[in-house]
Amino acid sequence: MPHNSQRPLPTRSRGDSSPTGHIPESTPDLVRRRSSARRRWHSSGMHPTIVKAQKAQDFLALVPQLLGFAPETSAVLVAFRGNRTCGALRFNLPDDGAPHKVYKRIATTLAGMLCKIPGVDAVVPVIYTGDSFNDAVGIPREQFAEILNRRLEWSGFLLRDSLCVAADAWGSYLDSECPAGGHPLSDIAASPVNMAANEETGTKLVRPLGTLQNxxxxxxxxxxxxxxxxxxxxxxxxxxxxxxxxxxxxxxxxxxxxxxxxxxxxxxxxxxxxxxxxxxxxxxxxxxxxxxxxxxxxxxxxxxxxxxxxxxxxxxxxxxxxxxxxxxxxxxxxxxxxxxxxxxxxxxxxxxxxxxxxxxxxxxxxxxxxxxxxxxxxxxxxxxxxxxxxxxxxxxxxxxxxxxxxxxxxxxxxxxxxxxxxxxxSGHLPEWAFAVPRDDDGDDDGAVEESDGYELDEDLDQDWGEDFDERAAGR
Incomplete structure (x- = not known):
């Protein structure tokens, strides 16, 4: 990269208290929705499939499809404009038991990165962990999730839900009636949206996804x-x-x-x-x-x-x-x-x-x-x-x-x-990853039906179900 060696790399000071003023504890991944006009060459001209996630387990079935891989030990922020997903950020999950100030710094960084995506008004954080519901008091990684949720709300985002996918179960940090042992992971595997997400492939088989390392x-x-x-x-x-x-x-x-x-x-x-x-x-x-x-x-x-x-x-x-x-x-x-x-x-x-x-x-x-x-x-x-x-x-x-x-x-x-x-x-991501595609500028309701995509193999639009809106409104 010889022609760039004299250009300063974008950095963030650990001492800066602004929302984007910290070095992330891990390299972030930004996932953006993709325009049907810019789809893979072999499938141009098709319309995106709209997949409605009516329940939390349906939404959790869609997150790996949105990312393009099955997340592990990760904090994923799924961003929304209106009722449609428009992108996702993935970070490595911080160590369990880290100091409160470390959690606060990481949560501030994540919220700041989300602020860079124009038009985002709501978010669903999803914590993926190898920890177990059976071994946790409450839901695994609850301390970090609470700090992250609070930071996101302070940054002006509507928190539609906050979810955890653990080694043995899943649950919502916002659900006061979540069972002590969580909900079975089979709920996610059996979700009908797994089939809907594969309609364009012409197969009824669920598309297998690798891990990030794959x-x-x-x-x-x-x-x-x-x-x-x-x-x-x-x-x-x-x-x-x-x-x-x-x-x-x-x-x-x-x-x-x-x-x-x-x-x-x-x-x-x-x-x-x-x-x-x-x-x-x-x-x-x-x-x-x-x-x-x-x-x-x-x-x-x-x-x-x-x-x-x-x-x-x-x-x-x-x-x-x-x-x-x-x-x-x-x-x-x-x-x-x-x-x-x-x-x-x-x-x-x-x-x-x-x-x-x-x-x-x-x-x-x-x-x-x-x-x-x-x-x-x-x-x-x-x-x-x-x-x-x-x-x-x-x-x-x-x-x-x-x-x-x-x-x-x-x-x-x-x-x-x-x-x-x-x-x-430095935690820097390219500016084009945050830009709103020209196709989206004229959306009447702010929903993203067509936007440029990063790390997404299928053209999916995720509609947020009414029950999630009711849960968010009832808090």
């Missing part, structure tokens, strides 16, 4: 494939080194190592890609300028890739002419207010509201996970960092952290991994 698990690739790719990769590395990272056409091998062309073609490759294609992409991303350009192009399209490539070419020429480092050149241009340098840095740090193309990112993540599995170990940090940034661009900071950890385990001095670790540790 999103970063390696993909299995046989040894023969890895060895073939390694041979081709070494050949390309040798040729590219001789050409000093320029994109010449190697006609003898029938491969044009043009980073702009390959970035676009890669999104159309079959999965898994051929060893030749995977090696071409892998050797290109070993160059930091090519890596960042391809990564940004995956997210924002060819025009942004061309822009980044042209900038990189200009910096390369300046380096050759002046003998100065890339960081020095970028820092100088930023200090004098050069808009081109600032634009690239703003994209990499998520400091702009223009949204990336969610479909392209999803395809790129699938591709890069396979390429990482095929690649020699020493060549993996670059695509792992690309995976981390693309995951972060979708609002999934925790998955991004897993990829960064894998990159640092291979090369503890890999500069982009170090920068990404700083970015993730």
């Amino acid at each position: 999103g970063a698990d390696p993909i299995g690739v046989n040894l023969a494939t890895q060895e073939r790719l390694a041979r081709i990769y070494r050949r390309y590395r040798h040729l590219l080194a001789r050409a000093e990272n320029s994109p010449p056409l190697f006609s003898a091998f029938g491969v044009a190592l043009d980073p702009i062309a390959i970035a676009e073609e890669a999104l159309t490759w079959p999965n898994p890609p051929t060893e030749e294609n995977a090696a071409a992409l892998l050797v290109l991303v070993q160059s930091p300028p090519n890596r960042d350009q391809i990564m940004v192009q995956f997210a924002f399209g060819r025009d942004e890739g061309v822009r980044a490539h042209d900038i990189n070419g200009r910096y390369a020429r300046l380096q050759h002419e002046t003998g100065r480092s890339l960081d020095d050149l970028v820092a100088e241009e930023i200090s004098i207010g050069d808009p081109t340098a600032a634009h690239t840095g703003d994209i990499m740090l998520g400091l702009q509201c223009e949204r990336p193309d969610i479909d392209r990112i999803r395809v790129a993540i699938t591709l890069l996970r396979t390429v990482v599995a095929m690649a020699p170990r020493s060549a993996r940090p670059a695509p792992l960092c690309m995976l981390a940034w693309l995951s972060w661009a979708l609002g999934s900071g925790s998955v991004a952290g897993f990829f960064v950890d894998q990159a640092l385990a291979i090369d503890s001095q890999y500069s982009m991994a170090i920068l990404l670790e700083l970015l993730l540790d």
